[in-house]
Structure formats: structure tokens, C-alpha cells
Amino acid sequence: MPVSDPKQSSRLSPPASGERPTLKTIAFLTGLGVTTVSRALKDADDIGADTKERVRLVAKQLGYRPNRAGVRLRTGKTNVIALVLGMDAEIMSMTGQMVYGINETLADTQYHLVLTPHMHSTDPMSPVRYIVETGSADGIIISRTEPDDARVRFLIEHGIPFATHGRTDMGIHHPFHDFDNEFFAYNAVSKLVAKGRRKIALLPPPEHLMYGQHSRAGFQRGLKDFGPAHAQVLPITTEDNTMVQKQAVEALMRSADAPDGLICCSGSSAIAAAAGIDAAGSRIGVDIDMATKEAANVLKWFHPEIMSMNENFALAGRELARAVMSSIGGADAQTLQSISRSDWSDKA
Numbered sequence: 001m002p003v004s005d006p007k008q009s010s011r012l013s014p015p016a017s018g019e020r021p022t023l024k025t026i027a028f029l030t031g032l033g034v035t036t037v038s039r040a041l042k043d044a045d046d047i048g049a050d051t052k053e054r055v056r057l058v059a060k061q062l063g064y065r066p067n068r069a070g071v072r073l074r075t076g077k078t079n080v081i082a083l084v085l086g087m088d089a090e091i092m093s094m095t096g097q098m099v100y101g102i103n104e105t106l107a108d109t110q111y112h113l114v115l116t117p118h119m120h121s122t123d124p125m126s127p128v129r130y131i132v133e134t135g136s137a138d139g140i141i142i143s144r145t146e147p148d149d150a151r152v153r154f155l156i157e158h159g160i161p162f163a164t165h166g167r168t169d170m171g172i173h174h175p176f177h178d179f180d181n182e183f184f185a186y187n188a189v190s191k192l193v194a195k196g197r198r199k200i201a202l203l204p205p206p207e208h209l210m211y212g213q214h215s216r217a218g219f220q221r222g223l224k225d226f227g228p229a230h231a232q233v234l235p236i237t238t239e240d241n242t243m244v245q246k247q248a249v250e251a252l253m254r255s256a257d258a259p260d261g262l263i264c265c266s267g268s269s270a271i272a273a274a275a276g277i278d279a280a281g282s283r284i285g286v287d288i289d290m291a292t293k294e295a296a297n298v299l300k301w302f303h304p305e306i307m308s309m310n311e312n313f314a315l316a317g318r319e320l321a322r323a324v325m326s327s328i329g330g331a332d333a334q335t336l337q338s339i340s341r342s343d344w345s346d347k348a
Contacts (some may be wrong), residue, residue: 027057064200078135082113083141098316101320102318104326111325125150142164143166156174177339187190200231201261202263216233242269258280261290290303291309319338
């Protein structure tokens with residue numbers, strides 16, 4: 001086997017059977033020096049592409065993982081990205097897709113993901129404050145942003161790299177990825193009016209969240225541009241218990257004020273609303289049309305009449321991972337902002 005760095009490699013000996021692979025293990029198998037291997041794994045500019053590829057391939061085959069305690073002692077870094085994610089129960093959860101997208105992007109880097117769950121009913125600052133005060137991550141991803149988000153202000157004040165799933169309205173530039181909820185709601189009104197619907201209702205996200213405000217803004221803009229005869233925003237939200245949502249929609253459909261068009265802002269809400277419509281004896285696609293966004297693309301399996309727009313959470317995870325790693329690297333926050341859109345499943 002050719003030896004690229006004889007001064008260092010001559011001091012290396014074969015790894016003992018069963019030992020956890022280390023930088024020295026990779027150095028022995030590649031014929032490189034430990035320093036060269038370390039720099040190749042860190043994607044250093046002075047290491048050639050062929051060398052990096054060889055080192056990464058051997059590291060992957062060995063199942064090499066950096067010793068986090070040693071890395072932190074040497075560099076002050078943890079090589080950890082923390083995802084702070086609400087874990088309240090959802091029928092059609094986006095959690096798995098987002099985690100998949102993040103891990104997909106982190107797979108060939110020195111970073112790995114640690115999920116920090118919290119319940120929506122608890123103080124959203126608690127997990128963020130804990131991560132910062134313990135120094136347990138190099139970067140943080142947070143979701144469910146508010147227009148004036150205390151977590152964003154806290155992370156900026158403490159100089160912690162981060163990215164948010166959702167925008168804010170604070171006059172502060174920070175990394176984010178967001179789905180264009182205003183675009184969704186606006187186009188949902190257009191779709192329903194095009195089907196002849198004149199009494200349209202919105203089942204919205206909570207107004208204190210940024211995407212809730214974007215959804216309402218798109219709905220109101222759609223009403224102005226497309227002019228249905230009657231519109232209403234329901235007094236429930238996508239975060240109410242699904243049984244509460246089902247019962248509220250059922251009661252509405254039995255009332256004299258029943259809409260003939262309904263916009264839902266989550267897949268789980270669409271399921272609850274469809275159950276309420278069915279229970280009231282109304283028929284989707286006949287008495288009422290529905291437009292919703294969803295992550296799982298499963299509504300068509302049991303209610304193909306529902307018009308749906310996909311929100312790609314795997315894409316969101318990939319974009320957020322790239323943004324937070326670039327933020328750690330010192331990139332300008334304004335270059336780490338992205339917004340995604342999607343098409344309707346029926347393309348009509």
C-alpha cells in the first residue's frame with residue numbers, strides 16, 4: 001500500500017480487533033498521516049478532492065464517529081445540531097419527514113442531529129435556554145416562529161448560530177426556511193371560487209404564530225381579488241383537539257350559515273373537517289369543496305375530492321440543515337433564507 005506521509009505513518013500500527021475506529025485507524029488503512037485524515041474529514045481547502053473522497057469512504061466503511069468529548073475538549077465545538085421541535089400529537093406529523101431531511105444533509109459532515117422535544121403548552125424558551133447555557137450544540141433549529149420571537153432575540157444576543165422553520169417580523173435578518181402559506185391560502189380561495197363556491201370558510205392556524213398570520217393574509221387577499229359573497233374565519237384553529245375541530249365543522253354544516261367552500265391549513269385538520277362534513281350528512285365535492293395543504297399526500301386515498309397542496313417537510317429539513325451549518329461557518333444571514341411553494345395535487 002502506498003504511503004503518502006511516511007514520517008507519520010511509520011509510527012502507526014494496525015488497529016486492534018474490536019476497537020472503536022479512530023483517526024489513527026483511518027490513517028493506517030489509507031497510508032495517510034493523522035493530521036491529513038483529520039483535515040480531510042473537516043473538508044479543509046488544502047486537501048485534494050481525491051484524498052478527501054478516499055478518507056471519507058474508509059471512514060464510512062469503518063463506521064467512524066468522532067469522539068464528541070475529545071472534539072469539544074480540543075476545539076470547543078460539539079459537532080451537534082439541536083432541533084427544537086414541538087411534539088404535541090398530530091395525525092399527520094411532519095416530524096419524521098423533517099428529521100429525515102436534516103439527517104440526509106448532515107450525513108457526510110461532522111455534524112449529527114440531537115432532537116430536543118417540547119410540548120406546545122410549555123415555555124418555548126426553556127429548551128433553547130438549556131442548550132445555550134449548557135453549550136450542548138453548535139447550532140440550533142427552531143420551529144413555530146412568532147412575529148416577535150423571544151427565542152430569535154435570545155440566540156442573536158448570545159451569538160448562537162441558528163435557523164428557523166418559519167419567518168419573523170422583527171426587522172432582524174436571520175437564517176430561515178418557510179413554506180409560502182400566504183400563497184397557499186390565496187390560491188385556495190381562487191380554486192374554490194373557480195368551482196362556483198360563494199360561501200368560504202377558513203380553518204386557520206393560531207394567529208399568534210407567523211404562519212397563522214400569513215395564512216389569514218392570503219385568505220383576505222383572495223377574498224378581495226376573487227370576491228366570494230360570504231366568508232368567515234372559524235373560531236377554532238389547527239391546534240385544537242381534532243375531535244373539537246370535527247364537532248365544530250359538523251355543527252357549522254348543520255347550521256343556516258353552512259359554507260360551500262372550506263380551506264384547512266393542515267392535513268390533520270382536513271381529516272377532522274371531512275369527518276365533520278360526513279357526520280352532518282353533507283358531501284365533499286357536491287355540497288361543499290375543500291382545499292387544504294398536507295405533508296403526507298394521503299388524503300386522496302379516502303377523499304379524492306379534496307384539493308390538496310403538498311408542504312414538503314423533507315425539503316424544509318434539508319434547507320434548514322444547510323442554513324444552520326452555513327451560519328456556523330459565518331455566512332451572511334440574508335443569503336440563508338428560502339421560501340418554498342408547491343402545486344395542487346389535482347393540477348386543476
